Amino acid sequence: MGVIKKIFNKSRPSNEKDGIFFDEMKKLLGFKPIALSHYRRAFTHRSSNKTDAQGNPINYERLEFLGDAMLGSVIAAHLFTEAPTGDEGYLTKMRSKIVSREHLNELGRDLDLISWVESNVAPQHFGENIHGNLFEAFIGAIYLDRGFTYCEKFIHKKVIGPYVDIARLEGKVISYKSLLIEWCQKEKKKFHFEVYEDNGVEGQKYFGVRLKIDGNVIAKARATSKKKSEEKASQRAYFALQEKINIK
Amino acid sequence: MGVIKKIFNKSRPSNEKDGIFFDEMKKLLGFKPIALSHYRRAFTHRSSNKTDAQGNPINYERLEFLGDAMLGSVIAAHLFTEAPTGDEGYLTKMRSKIVSREHLNELGRDLDLISWVESNVAPQHFGENIHGNLFEAFIGAIYLDRGFTYCEKFIHKKVIGPYVDIARLEGKVISYKSLLIEWCQKEKKKFHFEVYEDNGVEGQKYFGVRLKIDGNVIAKARATSKKKSEEKASQRAYFALQEKINIK
Incomplete structure (x- = not known):
């Protein structure tokens, strides 16, 4: 073997x-x-x-x-x-x-x-x-x-x-998107969610979203709704940023 | 580390x-x-x-x-x-x-x-x-x-x-003791269960049993009843013997 x-x-x-x-x-x-x-x-x-x-x-x-x-x-x-x-x-x-x-x-x-x-x-x-x-x-x-x-x-x-x-998971954080928006406002940074994929198939919708902060792509996510994709991208961004800086 | x-x-x-x-x-x-x-x-x-x-x-x-x-x-x-x-x-x-x-x-x-x-x-x-x-x-x-x-x-x-x-576990084998007895009879071997421990405490009884085949101790087991100890010792003997010979 x-x-x-x-x-x-x-x-x-x-x-x-x-x-x-x-x-x-x-x-x-x-x-x-x-x-x-x-x-x-x-x-x-x-x-x-x-x-x-x-x-x-x-x-x-x-x-x-x-x-x-x-x-x-x-x-x-x-x-x-x-x-x-x-x-x-x-x-x-x-x-x-x-x-x-x-x-x-x-x-x-x-x-x-x-x-x-x-x-x-x-x-x-x-x-x-x-x-x-x-x-x-x-x-x-x-x-x-x-x-x-x-x-x-x-x-x-x-x-x-x-x-x-x-x-x-403990329910302490309800939305990463709001956490991220709050942080951007505090740090005077511009954020923008950009849809890069929308398969348009009814019943099986799929969205791909990019999150840009000050023009740089920080995270991407795909999900069954725009809202879900944005939340997922925010969560990813949150962890990516956390590795570099203390976001809170 | x-x-x-x-x-x-x-x-x-x-x-x-x-x-x-x-x-x-x-x-x-x-x-x-x-x-x-x-x-x-x-x-x-x-x-x-x-x-x-x-x-x-x-x-x-x-x-x-x-x-x-x-x-x-x-x-x-x-x-x-x-x-x-x-x-x-x-x-x-x-x-x-x-x-x-x-x-x-x-x-x-x-x-x-x-x-x-x-x-x-x-x-x-x-x-x-x-x-x-x-x-x-x-x-x-x-x-x-x-x-x-x-x-x-x-x-x-x-x-x-x-x-x-x-x-x-599948319920195919009900009793290892009977499987072992059957094998001993077929192979013309003498078996004997010997109690080597009996703590005698009522309500918390414990038995230790030795299984001898042709005078050699093949397996030992402890359990809360004599019957359970014998069954457990038989199971152990069955697997010990299986490693050496095909018991079935």
Whole structure:
């Protein structure tokens, strides 16, 4: 296994189809995938009716179970450290908020995981929860491919960094947009939200918004409404700025 | 941190109290502990009213949350591999059986974790669930001290190896004792259950049983009744023998 890992890890697969998939997974993951089959499975919908040599179905449903567990423990470890005053009940409640179906759907949608799905049904029949399910399955695939540490790395980068904010989850911060506007006024800075994407599809609306401060793009976000995109971009800007200055 | 780890890892603490605790934790863990404070916390009952410098309570309750999450993901990964034909629902059901309150209490009780507890209330006031709670907290302490891999190692050795048997969980095997008796008869071997411990305390009875096959001790077990001890010893013997021969 060690030897196989080394060979695969060295370079991208030579055949074109696998090579492209490798590149794209690497971009999505932020590190090199090793066994591509796990990621392919993570994008295989049950409608594709694939089976392995033993007749077991190949699709992402079992991976969801695994990914859900890994996500739960990475978030638990993060909350344990970040909320040192919270008791068991508090930690449990916070984790439920982070791994809520709604939140997982948002995460999966933002990564556009659905664009990878292999299926025999049209995307509009998938239902809203497919985004969250794919997200969980993808985490499961990372665990199988690279182990817990890489799972943790991915979750920190894609979930905890951009989305997990304890103050917000506790309901202490209602709107990042108002927090940001307040700060801009105090600092005499000009801000401007700019729509750069509007797919215009009724029922499946999608907006992309850029937040500029003094003419510089500070954050971007996509969501199902303009208001949501602006709030998300404000939150991202808030954290980006916080790293440089004390925004409060 | 790396340097601190190395120093602590090299040898047991020189002061006597820590040295003894180190030795006993090492025995319990099957590997060396590094930061003993995590294990001390895992055995600190809330009644001890301890607090840290910031006034946060020091007890094992938050560690239960962490340990529960780690246990859940290690068991999930194990089931994912060991039950390749089981779907998401099956995997979820199997995991619930393994991490049931009853089962966790059994695990904690078998490791006699309660003997380490520091508290200001008498042990009879703890309630039955303390065994499982201590077990979860102990797993949480392992994670903080040594990370996921050691957590996994410990859970495999203390939970999965001796207790997790998919056939039994599925209800396919009702009694290991009868399975073992059947095998002994077929193989013309003599078996004998020997009580080596009977604490005789009414209401808190405890039995220790040895299972001998052809005069050799194959397995031992302790439980709250003679019947349970025999069943547990039979299960252990079954797995011990299975490693050497095909018992079926």
